[in-house]
Amino acid sequence: xxxKEIDLLYSSILMASVEVGKHLYWTIGNYKIHGQVFIVSxxxxxxxxxxxxxxxxxxxxxxxxxxxxxxxxxxxxxxxxKNQIGEHEYRDWVPYIATIFxxxxxxxxxxxxxxxxxxxxxxxxxxxxxxDINTTVALSLLTSLAYFYAGLSKNGIGYFARYIxxxxxxxxxxxxxxxxxxxxxSFRLFGNILADxxxxxxxxxxxxxxxxxxxxxxxxxxxxxxxxxxxxLSAAYIGEAMEGHGEH
Numbered sequence: 001x002x003x004k005e006i007d008l009l010y011s012s013i014l015m016a017s018v019e020v021g022k023h024l025y026w027t028i029g030n031y032k033i034h035g036q037v038f039i040v041s042x043x044x045x046x047x048x049x050x051x052x053x054x055x056x057x058x059x060x061x062x063x064x065x066x067x068x069x070x071x072x073x074x075x076x077x078x079x080x081x082k083n084q085i086g087e088h089e090y091r092d093w094v095p096y097i098a099t100i101f102x103x104x105x106x107x108x109x110x111x112x113x114x115x116x117x118x119x120x121x122x123x124x125x126x127x128x129x130x131x132d133i134n135t136t137v138a139l140s141l142l143t144s145l146a147y148f149y150a151g152l153s154k155n156g157i158g159y160f161a162r163y164i165x166x167x168x169x170x171x172x173x174x175x176x177x178x179x180x181x182x183x184x185x186s187f188r189l190f191g192n193i194l195a196d197x198x199x200x201x202x203x204x205x206x207x208x209x210x211x212x213x214x215x216x217x218x219x220x221x222x223x224x225x226x227x228x229x230x231x232x233l234s235a236a237y238i239g240e241a242m243e244g245h246g247e248h
Contacts, residue, residue: 026038034132034134036125036126036127037129037132037134037135039126040107040110040111040126040127040128040129041107041129041135043110044103044106044107044110044129045103047106048102048103048106052070054066055067055069055070056070074098077094077097077098077101077102077231078090078094080097080101080228080231080232080235081093081094081097081098081235083235084232084235084236084238084239085235085238085239085242086239086242089154089239089242090235093146093150093235093238096146096234097231097234097235100139100142100143100230100231100234101227101228101230101231103139104130104139104189104226104227104230104231105223105224105227107128107129107130107135108128108130108193108223108224108226108227109220109223109224110128110129111127111128111129111130111131111193111196111197111223112128112196112197112200112216112219112220112223113216113220127197128193128197130189130190130193130226131190131193131194131197132190133186133187133190135190136185136186136187136189136190137182137186139185139186139189139230140181140182140183140185140186141182143181143182143185143233143234143237143238144178144181144182144237146234146237146238147234147237147238147240147241148241150238150241150242151241151242154241154242155242159241162174163175181237185230185233185234188226188229188230189226189230192222192226193223193226196219196222196223197219199215199219200215200216200219203215
């Protein structure tokens with residue numbers, strides 16, 4: 001009986017050691033920023049830039065190994081943009097969709113693959129930037145700005161006619177939709193990545209050797225799917241905004 005209580009208490013202590021909501025704050029002027037998010041974000045950006053430079057510095061007509069891989073990634077990202085935005089308009093948006101996809105994928109994988117707990121900070125711990133709600137909201141707002149820009153640049157002031165189509169009665173719902181899009185994008189990504197990291201952390205604390213490995217592999221797959229969903233929905237919103245609402 002006492003052994004069960006001791007085991008329960010031990011499990012509770014292990015669970016309590018999984019930190020949620022603690023941050024390393026940097027003070028810049030009157031603002032406080034999450035230092036650990038910036039550290040890992042710039043690490044991911046540095047890795048992506050390095051891979052891009054290495055993959056494009058010696059381009060050949062008959063591509064070899066690494067160039068083949070880079071061209072495959074580019075074609076994959078072009079297909080996402082083309083399928084959602086349309087064959088005639090997608091090229092201008094490939095850089096944005098590709099950047100969003102690669103940054104989210106890199107951030108998610110950095111959180112899933114790198115043992116950040118081995119690096120001790122004065123407060124909080126390093127983790128995937130996408131498990132911070134501020135990062136996912138910022139990415140979602142970028143997509144919102146992108147589809148507003150796309151709609152206005154394509155249709156001019158006629159873009160706003162979409163808010164009263166097919167009937168002016170739907171005006172409040174159509175306006176509300178512009179708030180729910182970034183909310184759903186940000187909370188979906190944040191919730192999935194945070195939950196995945198917490199599950200892996202708990203399993204690692206309780207059974208530190210073999211059991212967490214299948215969960216980590218599943219987490220890598222889920223992280224990739226989340227990057228694909230975010231970039232695909234971003235492209236879909238941009239494509240929807242560029243439809244000819246003002247031409248009726």
